[in-house]
Amino acid sequence: MSGQTKLLTMKGISKSFGKAVIALDNVQFELEAGEIHALLGENGAGKSTLIKVLTGVEERDEGEVLLEGKKIHPKSTNEAQQVGISTVYQEVNLCPNLSVAENIYIGRAPKTKMGAIDWAAMSRDAAKLLEKFDLKLDVNKRLDNYSVAIQQMVAIARASDIKAKVLILDEPTSSLSKVEVDKLFEIMRRLKAEGMGIIFVTHFLDQVYEVTDRITVLRNGNYVGTYKTSDLPRMELVSKMIGKDYAVLNQSLKEGQAEKEGTKTGDELVSMKGVSHQGSISGMDLTISKGEVLGLSGLLGSGRSETARVLFGIDQVTDGELCIGGEKVHLKHPIDAIRKDIAFCPENRKTEGIIGDLSIRDNMALALQAKKGLFKKISKKEAQKIADEYIEKLEIKTPDADQLIKNLSGGNQQKVILARWLATNPQLLMLDEPTRGIDIGTKAEIQKIVIDLAAQGMAVLFISSELDEELRCCRRIVVLKDMEKAGEVVGDNISEGAVMQIMAGGEK
Amino acid sequence: MKNKQLKITQNQAFWPVIIFLTIILFNTVMTRGEFLSISIVDGHFYGRIIDIFRNGGKLMILAAGMTMVLATGGTDISVGSVMAISGAIACSIIRGNLLPGLGGSVTAAILFAVCAGIICGLWNGFLVAQIKIQPIVATMILLVAGRGIAQLITSGKIITINSDAYYFINGGYILGLPFPLYIVLFLVGILLLFVHRTSFGLFLESIGCNSLASKFAGIKVNRYLLAIYTISGAFASVAGLIESAGIKGADCNNAGLNIELDAILAVAIGGTNLMGGRFSIFASVIGALIVQSITTTVLALGVPAAYIRVLKALLIIVICLSQSGKFKVLFGRKLESKKKEAVAL
Ligand SMILES: Nc1ncnc2c1ncn2[C@@H]1O[C@H](COP(=O)(O)OP(=O)(O)OP(=O)(O)O)[C@@H](O)[C@H]1O
Ligand SMILES: [Mg+2]
Numbered sequence: 001m002s003g004q005t006k007l008l009t010m011k012g013i014s015k016s017f018g019k020a021v022i023a024l025d026n027v028q029f030e031l032e033a034g035e036i037h038a039l040l041g042e043n044g045a046g047k048s049t050l051i052k053v054l055t056g057v058e059e060r061d062e063g064e065v066l067l068e069g070k071k072i073h074p075k076s077t078n079e080a081q082q083v084g085i086s087t088v089y090q091e092v093n094l095c096p097n098l099s100v101a102e103n104i105y106i107g108r109a110p111k112t113k114m115g116a117i118d119w120a121a122m123s124r125d126a127a128k129l130l131e132k133f134d135l136k137l138d139v140n141k142r143l144d145n146y147s148v149a150i151q152q153m154v155a156i157a158r159a160s161d162i163k164a165k166v167l168i169l170d171e172p173t174s175s176l177s178k179v180e181v182d183k184l185f186e187i188m189r190r191l192k193a194e195g196m197g198i199i200f201v202t203h204f205l206d207q208v209y210e211v212t213d214r215i216t217v218l219r220n221g222n223y224v225g226t227y228k229t230s231d232l233p234r235m236e237l238v239s240k241m242i243g244k245d246y247a248v249l250n251q252s253l254k255e256g257q258a259e260k261e262g263t264k265t266g267d268e269l270v271s272m273k274g275v276s277h278q279g280s281i282s283g284m285d286l287t288i289s290k291g292e293v294l295g296l297s298g299l300l301g302s303g304r305s306e307t308a309r310v311l312f313g314i315d316q317v318t319d320g321e322l323c324i325g326g327e328k329v330h331l332k333h334p335i336d337a338i339r340k341d342i343a344f345c346p347e348n349r350k351t352e353g354i355i356g357d358l359s360i361r362d363n364m365a366l367a368l369q370a371k372k373g374l375f376k377k378i379s380k381k382e383a384q385k386i387a388d389e390y391i392e393k394l395e396i397k398t399p400d401a402d403q404l405i406k407n408l409s410g411g412n413q414q415k416v417i418l419a420r421w422l423a424t425n426p427q428l429l430m431l432d433e434p435t436r437g438i439d440i441g442t443k444a445e446i447q448k449i450v451i452d453l454a455a456q457g458m459a460v461l462f463i464s465s466e467l468d469e470e471l472r473c474c475r476r477i478v479v480l481k482d483m484e485k486a487g488e489v490v491g492d493n494i495s496e497g498a499v500m501q502i503m504a505g506g507e508k
Numbered sequence: 509m510k511n512k513q514l515k516i517t518q519n520q521a522f523w524p525v526i527i528f529l530t531i532i533l534f535n536t537v538m539t540r541g542e543f544l545s546i547s548i549v550d551g552h553f554y555g556r557i558i559d560i561f562r563n564g565g566k567l568m569i570l571a572a573g574m575t576m577v578l579a580t581g582g583t584d585i586s587v588g589s590v591m592a593i594s595g596a597i598a599c600s601i602i603r604g605n606l607l608p609g610l611g612g613s614v615t616a617a618i619l620f621a622v623c624a625g626i627i628c629g630l631w632n633g634f635l636v637a638q639i640k641i642q643p644i645v646a647t648m649i650l651l652v653a654g655r656g657i658a659q660l661i662t663s664g665k666i667i668t669i670n671s672d673a674y675y676f677i678n679g680g681y682i683l684g685l686p687f688p689l690y691i692v693l694f695l696v697g698i699l700l701l702f703v704h705r706t707s708f709g710l711f712l713e714s715i716g717c718n719s720l721a722s723k724f725a726g727i728k729v730n731r732y733l734l735a736i737y738t739i740s741g742a743f744a745s746v747a748g749l750i751e752s753a754g755i756k757g758a759d760c761n762n763a764g765l766n767i768e769l770d771a772i773l774a775v776a777i778g779g780t781n782l783m784g785g786r787f788s789i790f791a792s793v794i795g796a797l798i799v800q801s802i803t804t805t806v807l808a809l810g811v812p813a814a815y816i817r818v819l820k821a822l823l824i825i826v827i828c829l830s831q832s833g834k835f836k837v838l839f840g841r842k843l844e845s846k847k848k849e850a851v852a853l
Contacts, residue, residue, distance in 0.1 A: 314724070335726040344724070352724045357717045357785040358710075366714060369707045370726030377707045420725065 005069040007033040007197040008166055013063035015046075015053050017407065020399035023049040027063075027223045029216055031166065031197040036188060038208045038229070039201045041218035041241055042439040043411025044397035047201050048090050050218070051170055055080040055087050067165070078107070086164035088155045090171050090201070090410045090437070091350050096144035096151075101126035103143050104158045129157050133183050148348050149175040149300050153184075160187060167191060168199045171410065173207060174437045175347065177300055177465045185211045203411075203439050205234055219243055242441045266290035268326075269428055269459045270311065275320035280306035281483045283320070288428065293450060293460040295474035297467065297499050303483040304463045305347055308430045311461070312344040313337040324428075338371045343426035345417055347433045347463075349410070353417040356406035360398060361387040363405045363416050368423045390419035393449075395442060410437045418446070422453075429453065430461040435469065447473050467496055479503055520779045520788035524795050527777070527827055531801045532557070535808060543808065552681045556804060562678075564800030565688030566591075566747040570767065571774035571796040572696050572789050573743035576703075576736040578775050580716045581784030582636060582643035584737060587744040587771060589654025590628045591764030594621040594745035595752030596658040602669045606661065614673045622745045628654070629741020633734035647737075651768070658760035668757035677753035688750050695743060696793055703789060712736065716784030774799050777827055798827065 008031040015024040024046045031037050039047050052058040054065060056074035065072055067083060074080035077087060094103045101123050102109075110121040126139040133153055143151060156172050169188075173181050188198055188211060200212060208215065208229065215232060217224040217240045224240050232240075270288040275281065281303045288294050296304045309315045311322070313331030322329055324340050331337045337344070346352040355363055365383040372378065378386075387401035394415040398408060405416055414437055421429060431450070435443045450473055454460050464470050470477055476490045479502040487502035489495075516522060535543040535556070546555035570587050577584045600606035601617040610616040628650055635646035680687035703709040714722045715729050723729050744764075752758050776782060777798050778791035802823050806816050 333726075333728060334724055335728060338726040346724055351718070352721050355714045355717045355721055355725075358713060362710060362714075366710070366722075366725045366727075369710060372707075374706050374708060374711070377705065 006066070007031050007068060009066040010050070010054065011064050011066075013050065013053060013065075014061045015049055015058060016061060021407075022221050024053065025221045027218065027221070029223075030226065031199060033165070033197050034192055034195045035213045036192055036198045036200055036211055038212040038215045039199055039218070040208065040215055040237070041224075042441060043415075043437075044220075044409040045218040045241075046221040047218060048170055048409060049221075051087065051089070051168055051199070051201070055085055055168070057089075081162060081164070084163075084165035085168065086159045086162040086166070087168040088152075088159045088170060088172050092148070092151050092155045094143055094151060094155055094158075096351075097142060099140050100130075100137055100143055100146070100154055101139040103154060104129065104139075104161065108162070129161055130154070132187065133157055133180075147175075147300065147305075149177070149180065152176065153180060156184060156187075160191060164196065166197050166199065170201045171203070171437055172200075173202055173204060175433060175465065178467075180300070181207065203437065203443070205237065205440065208237075209234070217241055238440065241439070266292075266457060269324065271321075271323045272307075272311075273321045273323075275310060275317050275322055277306065277310050277315045278318045280315060281310060284310075284485055286478060286485065288459045288461060290427070290459050291454050291457045292476065293454045293462055293474045295470035295477035296461060296463045296480060297470055297477050297503070298480035298486070299503060300465075302480040302503075304480055305432050306483065307480070308344055308432055308461060308463065311337065311428075311430060312342060335370060338367060338424065341425075341427035342430065343367070343421035343424050343428070344430040345421050345432060345434055347436070349414055349417060349436070354405045354413050357404060359402050360391070360396070360405055360408070360416055361401040364390060364401075364419045364423055367420050371424055386419075386423050390415075390422065394419060395445070411439055411442065414438055415442070422449075426458065428459045428461065430463070432463045433465065434462075435464065435466075443469075467499060470499075471496060481505070520786070521791040521794055524778050524791050524798060528794055528798050528801065531798065531805060535801075535805050538809065548684070551684055553684045556808065558686065560797060560801050560804050561689050562686040563804070564797050565686075565692050566750050566764075567767070567770055567774060567796040567800055568692045568793045569695055569743050569747045569750075570771040571778070571792040572699055573736075573740035574768075574771045575775050575778070575780055575787050575789045575792040576712055577643070577740050578772070578780055578782050579712050579784060579787035580719075580733060580736060582733070582737075583772065583782075584632060584647045584740045584744075585644060585768045585772075586628065586632060586647040586650035586654055587740065587747070588764035588767045589651050589658070590625055590741055590744035591748030591751055591767065592655050592658040592758075592760050593628065593661070594625050594748030595758040595763050596661040596667075596760055597621045597624050598674070598749055599667050599669050599752055599758035600661050602671050602674055603667060605663075605667070612671075614671060617674070618677075618749060621749055622742060625741045625743075625745020625748070626738055627741070628744070629738035630734065632741060633737030636737060637730040637733035655760055658758070658763075662758055662760055664760075666757060666759045666761075670756075674753050675756060678750050679753070691746065691750065692793075695746065696789065699739070700789055708732075709787075713786055716781075716787070770799050771796070773824065 010027070010029040013024050013027045016022045027046065027050060029050065039050065041047050049058065053060040056076045056079055072083050074083060080087065095106070098106065104126045105122050109117045110125060112118040123139050130137055130139065135150065135153055137146065137150065143154065152172060152175055156169065159167060172184065176184065192198060202208060212229050214226060215229050215237065216226045219241060266289055268287050268289050272284050272286040275284045284307060286307065296307060298304050306315065310317060313334050313336045316332060317330070329340065355366065361383050364387050365378050369378050384401060390396065391398065391401060396412050396415045398412065405413055408416065418434060435446055438446065447469065450460055450462065462470060462473055471494060476488065477494060477499055478488045479486050479499055481503065489498045543556050546553050546558060574584060574587070597606065598617040598621040601610055601620055602612050602614060604612045632647050632650060635641045635649070636643050676687060678688060682690060711722070711727050711732055714725070714727060715732060719729050748764060751763055774795035775792045778788060778795035780787040780792060802820055806819050811819055
């Protein structure tokens with residue numbers, strides 16, 4: 001093996017941001033042709049930074065990169081693409097106001113003989129490409145008509161279509177459901193067989209064991225090691241990532257579960273009777289009680305997020321009745337919901353969550369400030385206290401609360417948004433994919449927080465594409481299908497099988 | 509100590525203030541100190557510096573209002589036309605051509621002019637917030653139509669008025685200092701208080717960075733957009749009063765002509781990102797002083813009229829370069845490597 005040159009070698013890579021943040025410290029990485037290589041580590045370990053340094057989004061401080069033995073130093077994503085590195089970044093960087101087809105072929109559109117863009121061919125090719133992913137979209141529609149998950153699939157389709165030697169996927173599966181993930185893996189395996197090298201970042205260990213050949217682990221910006229996937233048991237992998245024994249982590253999860261068993265639900269807090277919103281949910285019946293964690297389950301586009309949007313006043317009730325605390329309400333704007341002590345942590349972190357250019361402190365105080373109103377300003381001291389509290393509680397990795405939120409790693413941004421809503425001390429907390437992109441240690445931590453909050457009487461609406469997670473946290477799961485309620489499983493009847501069966505259409 | 513130093517240099521107003529002082533220094537040297545000299549006549553202060561503050565009053569007011577509009581990622585190019593409307597209304601009322609029942613009351617003239625400014629602002633805000641027209645297009649409507657409206661009010665004529673009370677708005681003195689300066693202090697002071705004592709500033713920055721996420725956090729984005737365009741309109745009408753009091757009449761064709769560009773420039777020099785986000789009203793006001801002092805400088809140097817525009821453009825390029833983040837980084841790197849060399853020696 002030593003005889004042949006590696007497809008990609010990175011040596012002694014270092015990168016710091018200012019003096020306080022050392023994102024990468026003397027990191028190495030190797031990729032062979034025809035392998036799928038997992039890049040793993042906790043939130044803020046430096047995975048995305050390594051990828052950005054490799055593809056020229058960020059300038060490296062030190063180190064060298066060899067592609068097929070030749071030194072390369074791309075200065076932009078475009079240059080990286082030209083030497084043969086195609087990337088799907090963690091924050092999908094497509095143009096929401098262009099059509100799906102344009103997004104796929106931007107910069108490499110098929111031309112007619114006259115040299116003009118061949119729109120017909122472009123639409124046809126785009127549709128054909130998406131078909132490989134079992135996606136039937138109107139490729140001439142604007143991209144922002146589609147959900148994050150579909151946008152993510154489009155980004156993947158685009159990257160995989162570029163004739164590349166190296167394909168990089170930074171958490172591509174974070175908002176995909178099982179079906180789509182399977183499709184993606186099928187394609188990854190095919191590309192691998194064609195000799196492509198694939199770097200795959202994820203927080204789902206199941207997926208690591210399902211599809212990867214080797215694993216490289218980073219911790220706190222340091223290189224921990226590279227292992228053959230088949231030689232590294234899961235427990236060991238986790239302890240390499242978190243630098244602690246997995247047993248400790250498991251313990252805290254068990255405690256959480258014990259509490260879940262003890263949870264008793266209280267009075268009814270929310271009731272939806274036949275609630276519809278034109279163009280999304282229709283005839284929805286749903287109740288949520290105090291002290292309950294209610295799971296919403298269903299496939300992509302089944303109406304889970306849409307239900308939450310209606311409950312939060314983003315989409316208005318066009319038909320039916322919505323009651324909160326026994327009182328009929330008309331929510332016209334999120335602030336109406338917030339004043340009724342409802343909180344909503346949206347799925348789309350980048351566009352609906354973070355205020356990129358504001359500090360962590362301002363981001364956390366924002367919803368509470370909106371709730372208090374214009375004139376009751378939260379003092380800097382109070383805001384700092386809130387920030388300090390949650391930075392510690394949620395283990396947010398940052399030098400201080402003054403950091404701009406856009407400089408945090410994806411998972412840590414998610415935690416700040418969660419903190420924003422916890423700070424409003426809500427009665428109903430709606431979490432749409434709250435652990436999206438969050439590492440397993442913190443995931444367990446967040447699940448525990450959710451169960452704790454419910455035990456103290458908060459109602460929680462929990463939406464997650466990971467069935468596992470819902471099974472762990474919820475005592476009742478409502479399954480949606482085609483924008484309607486399809487069924488419900490309660491208590492001891494909760495099992496993956498039961499939920500899947502309703503999803504598949506076999507009522508109850 | 510080090511920390512404090514850092515804080516000062518990181519303040520958005522730091523560079524604008526340095527630039528302003530540099531321009532003053534430059535002028536002082538070029539004029540052998542005459543630039544700084546202030547004489548007292550009849551208990552009033554006179555001098556180039558005083559002129560900058562007096563003549564820059566309009567621009568400072570406009571820049572303050574414009575800052576917030578730009579902070580939300582919008583723009584208001586109608587301010588010059590709103591100035592014309594305001595001047596036209598005030599002068600017509602004082603002359604008795606408009607609403608003769610008011611008997612030419614100066615107070616009523618001012619009130620009506622400001623109300624007109626508020627209505628213009630509400631109109632802009634409505635187009636941007638409710639109808640969702642792009643701000644530059646939305647405010648272009650008034651930019652074009654505004655002068656027409658002003659001409660309708662004055663029947664297309666340049667009107668002159670004779671009212672010492674009205675002249676006072678531009679030419680008056682209190683405690684030796686020109687009156688427009690007090691208007692600036694009052695308006696900017698109130699605005700600063702409002703922005704910093706309430707959460708208005710935070711909300712504006714939030715909207716400017718990401719308006720959808722701001723809505724999700726419970727901020728009534730539309731209401732705030734309406735508010736800032738209204739403030740901008742109201743401030744423009746006050747600037748219009750100062751201008752028309754200065755020329756002792758209303759000239760619909762030339763009042764506030766192209767001043768929106770100077771106002772936007774002042775905000776840019778103040779370091780507020782024109783794409784929206786972090787902003788500093790104080791820095792913009794300094795930016796307005798810079799723009800005004802450039803004009804004064806060019807005049808003071810006795811530059812032939814033909815060169816004025818080019819020279820102004822050159823100065824602007826230099827200032828914008830010194831404000832650009834990339835330039836600072838490049839420059840900073842050079843400095844740092846020089847420092848390293850020095851240490852190595
Ligand atoms: N532009 C920046 N300025 C300052 N700090 C940054 C910047 N970009 C990244 N960082 C910091 O570098 C560290 C590594 O971030 P990175 O995004 O690489 O983490 P990650 O391993 O991808 O995490 P996640 O799993 O959450 O996506 C984090 O502590 C982050 O806050
Ligand atoms: Mg990342």
